[in-house]
Amino acid sequence: MWKKSESEESHPQPAPAPMPQPAAAPKPPVHQAREPQAVIGATISIKGDLLGEEDLLIEGRLEGKIESRRHSVTIGKNGRIKGDIYAKNITVEGTVEGNLYGEEQMIVRQSGTVRGNIIAPRVALEDGSNFKGSIDMSPKEKTAAAPSPDRPVIAKTT
Amino acid sequence: MVQIFQPEPVVHSSLGLQALCQRLQNVATCDILELGPVRGGNIEFWSRFSPTMYIADLRSSLPMPPLPSEDTEFVEPEWDRLLGLPEGRTYDVILVWDLLNYLELQVVSSLVQYLKRFCRSGTILFALIFDQKQMPATITVYHIADESHLRYENARSEMCACPRHQPRAISGVMTRFRTSNSFRLRNGVVEYLFEYEGEV
Numbered sequence: 508m509w510k511k512s513e514s515e516e517s518h519p520q521p522a523p524a525p526m527p528q529p530a531a532a533p534k535p536p537v538h539q540a541r542e543p544q545a546v547i548g549a550t551i552s553i554k555g556d557l558l559g560e561e562d563l564l565i566e567g568r569l570e571g572k573i574e575s576r577r578h579s580v581t582i583g584k585n586g587r588i589k590g591d592i593y594a595k596n597i598t599v600e601g602t603v604e605g606n607l608y609g610e611e612q613m614i615v616r617q618s619g620t621v622r623g624n625i626i627a628p629r630v631a632l633e634d635g636s637n638f639k640g641s642i643d644m645s646p647k648e649k650t651a652a653a654p655s656p657d658r659p660v661i662a663k664t665t
Numbered sequence: 666m667v668q669i670f671q672p673e674p675v676v677h678s679s680l681g682l683q684a685l686c687q688r689l690q691n692v693a694t695c696d697i698l699e700l701g702p703v704r705g706g707n708i709e710f711w712s713r714f715s716p717t718m719y720i721a722d723l724r725s726s727l728p729m730p731p732l733p734s735e736d737t738e739f740v741e742p743e744w745d746r747l748l749g750l751p752e753g754r755t756y757d758v759i760l761v762w763d764l765l766n767y768l769e770l771q772v773v774s775s776l777v778q779y780l781k782r783f784c785r786s787g788t789i790l791f792a793l794i795f796d797q798k799q800m801p802a803t804i805t806v807y808h809i810a811d812e813s814h815l816r817y818e819n820a821r822s823e824m825c826a827c828p829r830h831q832p833r834a835i836s837g838v839m840t841r842f843r844t845s846n847s848f849r850l851r852n853g854v855v856e857y858l859f860e861y862e863g864e865v
Contacts, residue, residue, distance in 0.1 A: 615703075629712075631705055632705045633705050634704055637725075638720050639721065639749060641717060642708065644712050644715060644716060644718075645694050645716070645717055
């Protein structure tokens, strides 16, 4: 169902080392610097939650929760999501109806549409993107605290 | 007759925005209700106040033209549907921008009455009222350039007649709000900061 993205597949392999390296000082190959990205293609429809521990690109349709808290989730231009998304970084180029929880950052591209709430410390919404909902960029301490409906007013009278 | 809007200098002074930012300077966090569309630069600007923002984008929800003809019977707009605001939340700042120019006073009154339930004592409502014969035919999108400057984005450059809501008329429909600040700018815009006094 998932496949490696084309960009990953076409990534050039490092040239074989001409001489064997000493075992004491191994260097990771260059291609391991980037983590592989799982892709859900445009023809795929899923009903149910999606849990993962790798970067994820969704071009298809999904009704359910997406959870990849230590990795990035990208909703591609063709992607249509109905459900909440939990990830380290979230990028939306397609359409999402649900709440987005970004541990680090959240980006809605110009082609993106979001109907829901965004909770992330850093939020970037490109001009032309379509968004309706709330954006919570407050520190985690505040987010975790129960909101008080009658908390003091911040505005001062002049 | 439709006239072509000659864009003025790109960036305009905004004493209203400046006054609003001064009020927010010492706050730890704030809740902002944006009635305009989302603009990345504006979100970035407000992020310094560690806000929770709600983007209502009323511009895209309102039937166009939003200003009904005078002989049309008044129908209470479905603000619940148009704004989609979560119940039980209140905001420190409501960014109305120039929206009120495109609504009849009766509709302005209806909107203000509706918004009150999302206000707490001291909530600031930031509005721009045109005081000139003509105004842009569509609601303007405002980009915050810095704490005292706005960039106006008009998708279309056509102009239309301006209702020129008078200060007394506006104050009359803004019940339980007091005019905290008002600034008449050289470009024919009056910027208002209305402050909600709470219900008695």
